[in-house]
Amino acid sequence: MAVSIYLPAILAPLADGARVVDLEGPTVGAAVQALTQRYPGLTPRLVDERGEQYPFIAIYLNDDDIRLVGGFDATVQDGDELSIVPAVAGG
């Protein structure tokens, strides 16, 4: 299942500047893992030591917060979009 992962400006430098990365993954977790395998520098910024989601980084599967649709176990469809939305505080 081909999904596009959208990275925020703050994380793009850890992915060679890419803001959109196309990956395969039957689930959200698999897609995130494929992303961190391609860009290992992203790993500690995306998941904690147990491989779980941080409370200060929301991940959206299309328009839905993954926490409400099954978390990393949520299945993805061809063409789905995953957006990484970290908390930012600037004003």
Next chain:
Amino acid sequence: MAQLAANEISRYSRHLLLPEVGKAGQARLKDARVLVVGAGGLGSPVLLYLAAAGVGTLGIVDFDTVDVTNLQRQVLYGTSDVGQDKTRAAEAHLNDLNPHVQVVRHSERLSSENALALFSAYDVIVDGTDNFATRYLVNDACVLTGKPNVYGSIFRFDGQASVFCTAEGPCYRCLYPEPPPPGLVPSCAEGGVLGVLPGLVGVVQATEVIKLLLGVGDSLVGRLLLVNALAASFRSVRVRRDPRCPACGTREIRELRDYEAWCGASLPQDAVPEIAPRELAARAARGEQLQLVDVREPYEWDIAHVEGARLIPLGMLDSEWPTIDATREVFVYCKGGVRSARAVAALRKRGFDRAYNVTGGIVRWREEVDRTLVAY
């Protein structure tokens, strides 16, 4: 309901022509009291547009003075305001823009002690703050006082906006239950921000305030607007109320707490030994050869750096640390001391027992040691 004088009717004529506003809506705006927390990048456009629109009472909370580095985005101020109290400078500009608006200055830091009383006197709260501790404080105080929190946040080229803490919608904690550890997310002062970005996001916040006050349109309640200035994209995602949220769900949070401690803002991120710039400069003046490492980015180095230092951006430290002499003292600095604290912690883990963080970074170095350096 407020009456509009003849000169107000002329001033607001383009509003009065809109059936969604009309005389009744304009009077409602005049009766409204809006509190803007933070008169910076976001607060500037919010205040300008709300004053222009005729919101009757505008409260401003900010304890800061206008700095020259603000002017690239904080369009409420001019060059002649540099050094002035922000609320005072804001009041002068807003009074000129619209003398029918009453500006209430709160020249103080928002705190757990004053937030509830302050918020209670207003109808809508606008979050234009610049740090996580104050954002959680604003959110919880909004939940406790039942005031909508018109939220905006920016970093580099990305922005977010939403309306939290309404009777039916989620709050900021439903979206982000906890803040990131200090130092993980750079502030705009460290990471930079495109000057027009707070304009884009702040104008969205002002629009949401006016819609809430008028009761028209579909608000951003339950949606998070994501703005990407580089891609010229605006999209919104759903935010749902979390029944487990300690603020608006279970309501475990019944009073305001110490948000700085909770966010770790007052704690050094990694408690590492520090040295003050003045002390370090005195040692250099005595002829000591100091090993100084600058962990900022090359473009920051180009703006200003300490003579005799060498540049190893924080991201390169993992590969470059063997080039640092571990048998000597090593003094690490960045812009304000946050990145360098992480670098010192990392070096100490690798056995650099004599690694020290330069307190306050190059900003404080400039203040204490070398005024010829360019401030940024």
